[in-house]
Amino acid sequence: TQLLEQSPQFLSIQEGENLTVYCNSSSVFSSLQWYRQEPGEGPVLLVTVVTGGEVKKLKRLTFQFGDARKDSSLHITAAQPGDTGLYLCAGTSGSARQLTFGSGTQLTVLP
Amino acid sequence: DAGVTQSPTHLIKTRGQQVTLRCSPISGHKSVSWYQQVLGQGPQFIFQYYEKEERGRGNFPDRFSARQFPNYSSELNVNALLLGDSALYLCASSWASGGLNTEAFFGQGTRLTVV
Numbered sequence: 001t002q003l004l005e006q007s008p009q010f011l012s013i014q015e016g017e018n019l020t021v022y023c024n025s026s027s028v029f030s031s032l033q034w035y036r037q038e039p040g041e042g043p044v045l046l047v048t049v050v051t052g053g054e055v056k057k058l059k060r061l062t063f064q065f066g067d068a069r070k071d072s073s074l075h076i077t078a079a080q081p082g083d084t085g086l087y088l089c090a091g092t093s094g095s096a097r098q099l100t101f102g103s104g105t106q107l108t109v110l111p
Numbered sequence: 112d113a114g115v116t117q118s119p120t121h122l123i124k125t126r127g128q129q130v131t132l133r134c135s136p137i138s139g140h141k142s143v144s145w146y147q148q149v150l151g152q153g154p155q156f157i158f159q160y161y162e163k164e165e166r167g168r169g170n171f172p173d174r175f176s177a178r179q180f181p182n183y184s185s186e187l188n189v190n191a192l193l194l195g196d197s198a199l200y201l202c203a204s205s206w207a208s209g210g211l212n213t214e215a216f217f218g219q220g221t222r223l224t225v226v
Contacts, residue, residue, distance in 0.1 A: 004153075033214065042115070042201050042217030043154070088153050098144060098167050099203075099215060101153030 003027070004089055006102035013079055014110050021074045021105045023089035029100075030093050032072045034063055037086040037104075079109045113138070115204045115218035123224045124192050132187045132221045136204030142166075143185040144215065145177055146201040154201055160185055161207075189223075197225045 007022045023032070031050045035043035047056050049065035049072065056063045060083075062075040072089055086106050090099040116135045124130050136143050142161040146154035159167035160179035179185045189196055199222050203215035 006153075035217075040219070040222070042203075042219045045214060045216060048214055090153075098156035098159055098169065099146075099154075101146075101155070103151075103153045 004091055004100055004102035006087075006089060006105050008105060009103065010106050010108075012108040012110065015080055016078055017109075018075070018077050019079060019107070020076075021087055021107070022071070023073070023102050024071045025091065026070065027091075028069050028093060029091035030069070032065055032069075032089060032091045033099070034072070034074055035088040035090065037088060043088055076107075079107075081109045081111050083107060084109050115202055115216055117200075117202050117218035117221050119221060120219065121222045121224075123226060126192055126194060126225055128192050129188065129190045130192060130223060132189075132200050132202075132223070133184065134187070134202030134204075134218060135184045136202075137216055140204040140206050140216075141183055142205045142207060143179055143183065144203045144205070145185070145187045146203065146217075147171070148199040148201055148220070150198075157187070192225045194225050197223060199223075 004023055004025050013019055031048055033048045034046045036046055037043040047063045052067045052069045054065045060077045064073050086104045088101055088104045090101045118133045144159040145157040147157055148154040156169035157171050158177045163179045174190045177187045199220040201220045202218045205215045
């Protein structure tokens with residue numbers, strides 16, 4: 001069974017601070033996706049990374065896929081209250097059809 | 112273009128009842144997957160359908176079943192509901208059934224409460 005562990009589980013910071021969320025596994029993933037989910041809504045895809053060592057930037061968000069494709073990180077600079085939400089990482093591997101999700105990081109950015 | 116649409120948005124059922132949830136994928140997408148998200152956890156995979164065939168099944172009991180129609184819409188059925196089935200049920204649509212094109216786009220979900 002492939003597992004994705006996210007840390008921290010909860011994170012509360014002040015507006016303007018930087019933060020990093022981690023997603024780790026002992027398994028290799030062929031691709032990894034990051035989603036943000038708000039209460040009562042479905043997850044919204046932020047980015048997909050597929051190459052070991054790949055770095056993608058989306059405005060103030062920087063996503064990195066580990067060299068061995070077993071881990072990933074999400075870094076947010078100058079966090080804003082609008083960044084508040086549940087951040088989920090999800091991976092696919094081999095012939096598996098489904099996404100394996102981490103348990104999520106609940107981020108709260110205080111004004 | 113419309114995104115993934117799910118109905119109903121909220122549902123309250125009694126233990127032992129049966130429920131049917133519906134999903135319409137993004138136009139052009141042929142794959143639909145269903146996930147269960149219990150409060151405080153990440154989504155758990157239930158089923159994937161592609162071109163009307165089941166392509167994957169998660170670790171859920173036989174009370175859970177699904178099907179996909181010729182127009183690629185899908186239904187998830189749950190029989191003999193238990194309190195523990197209370198969750199947000201998410202439908203995800205993607206163009207293909209696997210590989211690097213597995214980018215999934217989610218609907219807003221159906222919040223099922225079993226009392």
